[in-house]
Amino acid sequence: MSHESWGRLRLRERSSVDAESIDAFDDKTAGGLLPFGNGRSYGDSCHNDAGTLVDCRSLDRILDFDQETGDLHCQAGVLLSDILAYAIPRGFFLAVTPGTQFVTVGGAIANDVHGKNHHRRGVFGNWVQSFRLMRSDRGTIQCDRLQNSDLFAATIGGMGLTGMITDAVIRLVRVPSPNILQHTLRFSSIDGYFDAFESFDRDHEYAVAWIDQSARGNNFGRGLLLGGDHAEGNGRVAASRIQARISVPFTPPISLVNAMSMRAFNELYYRKEKAGSSVRDVSWQSYFYPLDAIGRWNRLYGPRGLHQHQSVYPEMTGRQTTIRLLECAQTHGHASFLTVLKRFGGEKSPGLVSFPRPGFTLTLDFANQGKPTEHLLDALDDIVMEAGGAINPYKDGRMPADVFAASFPNWRDLEKLRDPAMMSDFWRRTAMDLENRN
């Protein structure tokens, strides 16, 4: 099985062991291990190239479900797609889901992922009741808000560094239907978003905006604001497991994502919606997981892969920061194929080192063009740092250690609880670099 991360920035063979075959960590080599989920992180936080990955995908069993509380007990390698296939016919849905359903429960906890309803329901960690954690120094221990609560907090957003989650109990929510009544607002400039986001957040369970990053002049920052609420049920059980309808079979020799293809795509995507506001029923698959319809779409970025830059910055100066970030990408001559803007709410994560915090979050995808892309990413970091924001570590393959420290001033609290056998390439080049400077 492949152990690439989604950005495909450093393709190579990686050594791994199957989690199913492990009852305890016998190999206690310092920093020799790291759990691996389904490789949907973009950079190097799911890699440990000097060590061995513990592949959790074989831990794939759903163990129990309590119809009253919505508590689902499953092994850590179960995919969110498997949970949906199980939960939807029973009238339940994930309380929080990221933009792909092909992530494991262990990966979702370890990165404390967020979804389109952060303003209402917080992060994935808010819905985790408990888990068991296998450590090299303490065996397998139960963690929840009362027992081993320090490790419970450190593991949520702890990027696999505190040990391996073997199984977890997560709370699902009852929904009238998995499908969505979608409210779309097509806005012709960035002002349109900032005029409308507040009422969308207030009125809808889900709200997120797609921005046409290539638009200039009067159209700068135009896009679509997509609000959504679970539609009323109609007695029919929605289709369960979805498969990618098409898949990119190989990596083209050059990136097919370039300024020209991007402008054409953005124009079409923008124009497919009516001007102004519209309302319609859409399937849960197309609302939550539009990208999952094309398998391995990351290959379209060619052999050099892609960088994703996700930042969060304070709401007070959010409009100016958003404009500066979008302008910065344009002046560097880089086109972001998928640009997503959302406001995070105030719900606090139980995680110690969790990325979401109140403010706006902007996500930009860039084909990797080497040095010019690195310069752009550094310039974007500078804008976010000036604004007092943070950069997402599990989307990252290059942020400097200082940017990491400014983004997560309490990173040492996680380091104290790290399982000594665990290490990632990300942690080595950020936290360990900072530690070695002292």
Ligand SMILES: Cc1cc2nc3c(=O)[nH]c(=O)nc-3n(C[C@H](O)[C@H](O)[C@H](O)COP(=O)(O)OP(=O)(O)OC[C@H]3O[C@@H](n4cnc5c(N)ncnc54)[C@H](O)[C@@H]3O)c2cc1C
């Ligand atoms: C198309 C797409 C859309 C996305 N949309 C969003 C989004 O909207 N919101 C968002 O937050 N993220 C989003 N992501 C990122 C993705 O949701 C996260 O990176 C997710 O955590 C990946 O899970 P994974 O199972 O693939 O784990 P991996 O990427 O393999 O690993 C993630 C981390 O979890 C650790 N880990 C894995 N399994 C375990 C375990 N059993 N015990 C302890 N640690 C473990 C790893 O060590 C690693 O640090 C998106 C990614 C893609 C490709």
